[in-house]
């Protein structure tokens with residue numbers, strides 16, 4: 001008998017006469033029984049079932065965002081103040097930028113501090129954010145396109161507040177474009193990116 005069946009057969013004594021609960025001791029036993037029944041109805045603990053979104057936001061990258069790069073600022077507080085929510089990957093202007101997973105590419109912005117930016121709303125439910133990219137035509141802004149893992153989606157540049165440093169600023173947002181930003185470094189290391 002599994003836990004579900006147990007719950008189906010252990011009916012709470014709701015259909016009994018109220019007189020059964022007049023004496024405090026009976027009521028106490030009933031409370032104990034209800035507590036026991038409620039406990040029995042909890043799903044069995046299963047440590048092998050992974051949580052929907054791991055606390056670390058660890059995601060599996062099917063391809064590196066850039067290849068042949070040098071790390072710049074990492075995820076964390078910046079020396080001059082503020083917090084850096086992505087990781088900087090330095091590479092020469094024009095270096096290909098890749099889709100890290102299958103998903104929908106969203107040409108997000110041609111301006112703002114990130115300069116030319118893209119969101120990749122991926123098939124794992126996470127969103128990957130790429131900024132300081134090479135200028136793309138204005139008509140692409142706010143359009144969305146299906147891409148496959150490993151597709152070249154853009155090239156490295158220094159648009160926005162990149163201070164002239166050719167690099168990709170890469171973010172991992174757990175659960176979607178507005179999701180929690182987590183450190184991409186463990187994911188890049190796991191994927192063997194360098």
Ligand SMILES: [Zn+2]
Pocket residue numbers: 073084086087088168169170
């Ligand atoms: Zn950055």
